[in-house]
Amino acid sequence: MVRSQQGPQLDCSYKFLLTKIVRILSSVVRASRYISGGSLVRSQQGPQNLQSLEYYVYILFSASLDLYYTGSSADPSKRLRKHLSNHKGFTSKTKDWKICYTECFDEKSKALAREKQLKSWKSSSYLKQLIAQLPN
Numbered sequence: 696m697v698r699s700q701q702g703p704q705l706d707c708s709y710k711f712l713l714t715k716i717v718r719i720l721s722s723v724v725r726a727s728r729y730i731s732g733g734s735l736v737r738s739q740q741g742p743q744n745l746q747s748l749e750y751y752v753y754i755l756f757s758a759s760l761d762l763y764y765t766g767s768s769a770d771p772s773k774r775l776r777k778h779l780s781n782h783k784g785f786t787s788k789t790k791d792w793k794i795c796y797t798e799c800f801d802e803k804s805k806a807l808a809r810e811k812q813l814k815s816w817k818s819s820s821y822l823k824q825l826i827a828q829l830p831n
Contacts (some may be wrong), residue, residue, distance in 0.1 A: 796829065
């Protein structure tokens with residue numbers, strides 16, 4: 696959690712949608728590896744493990760609290776729904792959290808290391824710079 700000086704000037708929702716589209720396309724590409732000649736070919740892991748191949752670090756922003764929240768999950772949109780549900784955690788203080796940044800990793804350990812790095816940044820200006828680097 697990092698307190699920001701002012702809210703982001705960018706629309707975070709389109710960036711999340713772009714990330715979601717890229718994720719879907721990469722899933723299609725990976726799934727096509729399992730298909731050969733119209734029949735399904737089992738790999739050592741099997742196609743049921745496609746979801747577990749990606750892990751995300753995400754940054755949420757709340758305009759009402761003027762705060763950023765950093766977390767990690769295999770499914771950021773599902774995790775956001777949990778943040779917005781009724782619970783007693785930090786993000787329960789408000790219901791206006793939006794995903795404004797995501798990074799994809801092929802290993803959970805790499806995502807957790809990146810999450811730890813982002814959380815170690817004590818100034819929200821670093822997070823704002825990271826979010827501003829996203830393509831428009």
